[in-house]
């Protein structure tokens with residue numbers, strides 16, 4: 001049984017709004033009707049163009065098993081439609097009603113230690129449950145049949161953050177589904193035994209029927225089993241998405257369908273690159289992490305990942321916050337300017353809109369202290385003022401919608417599956433989060449004004465001059481071949497420690513690390529040398545190494561830098577090899593911030609990749625290209641005014657900039673640049 005069909009995105013469907021999409025999750029069911037009228041008036045005041053409706057309203061739409069009440073939703077849809085506000089209609093399957101959990105507790109997910117979750121949360125369902133599939137697609141069918149041709153419904157939003165609560169289910173029904181998935185993947189049980197290396201501990205299977213999900217046992221699980229269970233879980237949820245989507249398409253064939261991802265700097269709860277092929281356009285929920293050392297860079301990284309799924313198409317920021325969230329250990333309010341700057345940072349990097357969770361702050365329920373577009377205090381507030389200002393800004397820059405982000409010369413490879421492989425089983429350093437290696441490069445490039453696409457391993461690499469593979473632990477042979485080919489064609493490829501260590505079955509590639517790239521790099525990695533918190537080493541370039549180092553040999557490559565001290569003193573640390581018209585570098589160590597920055601400078605110098613606008617500390621300049629030319633977004637993340645050399649039409653102030661523009665502390669400029677005739681060539 002194929003659980004996920006071939007991708008079938010419909011990329012030619014119209015964008016849900018004219019111009020940028022602006023609005024948020026609208027939960028009118030939490031309020032009485034007098035508030036609804038005020039909501040609509042305020043939405044108009046703020047310039048809201050799109051609202052996400054009905055995300056968690058199943059229990060109020062199907063009040064008992066098979067008893068539906070759409071009256072209130074009809075009324076709200078009528079009000080929004082009269083006001084000309086487009087609707088992103090959500091299927092309410094992220095929150096099953098209490099009656100369903102009472103009638104069918106078997107749909108609740110089971111945790112890895114065997115305990116079953118209870119009613120009362122969100123996403124309380126197992127993706128493999130046939131009962132769940134019946135009830136969930138029934139409510140979706142009711143909604144799609146009723147509203148599928150309603151002209152106000154301009155977009156469909158399947159469920160909510162799938163996997164963000166029900167990522168894994170270890171119940172017996174999931175176990176049976178997992179076995180079917182494995183049988184399809186491996187065909188024979190001996191192929192499975194080989195792939196999983198079950199000779200270890202003598203855990204070989206004589207039938208697929210013996211396989212269980214990686215349920216709790218007192219020692220470390222088989223990493224290959226864990227990885228396949230991750231893949232299966234992502235596919236099982238994707239199959240659910242596809243089931244809902246296909247019901248919607250029956251009734252609403254010309255309206256785009258998507259779902260909100262949670263793409264961040266970390267490996268995803270599902271394999272987002274695969275999911276991105278099944279949605280009509282990609283959408284993301286992004287919340288800045290208060291404890292991050294440079295939140296605006298984490299935001300940029302996540303946005304660059306979203307664009308990386310398809311750099312020539314817009315995506316949509318479907319949720320972010322106007323100020324503090326409520327689910328981090330400490331929830332910081334946004335500083336003046338951040339609401340607008342964060343929204344425009346996503347837009348600069350390819351989002352065709354800025355949507356929030358949520359329209360009006362709840363007074364009750366689990367999210368009563370989460371910020372919203374209309375805060376508890378109402379409209380006499382900084383937040384409301386900024387929301388209205390953002391709405392006005394999006395109107396002023398409407399001509400930018402539909403443009404694409406200037407094609408990047410740098411690609412950073414990122415793969416959720418590889419992140420899962422590193423997290424499976426025991427590793428040389430179980431505290432190391434290697435997916436951060438990609439972010440470290442991104443951050444150094446970001447500080448130098450270089451925009452990179454963060455792309456999945458199967459992306460088309462042909463347009464990139466610099467390809468960075470940092471901490472990409474699992475690499476299949478097709479990816480390794482394509483990277484090699486791109487180097488031969490002339491790109492500079494940089495591979496770091498812990499990349500290409502295991503193949504797609506999570507088995508270590510023998511004969512010298514990093515097995516997947518060894519030939520291209522001309523390197524033979526002999527042994528890993530983990531460094532403790534109080535240990536470091538240095539290179540003969542003066543750069544400092546922390547956390548990770550390796551004993552490597554240069555086999556046909558040139559040594560660019562060697563370890564200068566410690567147990568590896570005298571051994572190569574960084575190598576370079578000519579490959580066809582390009583070259584391949586290997587970085588065997590974790591360089592601390594300054595060392596990595598110096599290494600990135602070296603790479604940029606050699607590849608002659610320079611920012612179009614000279615970098616100003618704390619200021620990002622990102623360009624989008626449209627029919628009328630190039631639009632520069634300049635985002636001042638500092639607390640002082642900065643001057644940036646940009647010449648063109650200042651869309652926010654409707655005036656020419658001269659050759660320089662001064663951006664106030666925390667402010668933003670959007671400039672249609674002079675003498676840029678690139679648009680027609682690109683679009």
Ligand code: GAL
Nearest residue numbers: 160161285287319325357370
């Ligand atoms: C998102 C979720 C929203 C809301 C928000 C709070 O993850 O989709 O429904 O809970 O977080 O930040």
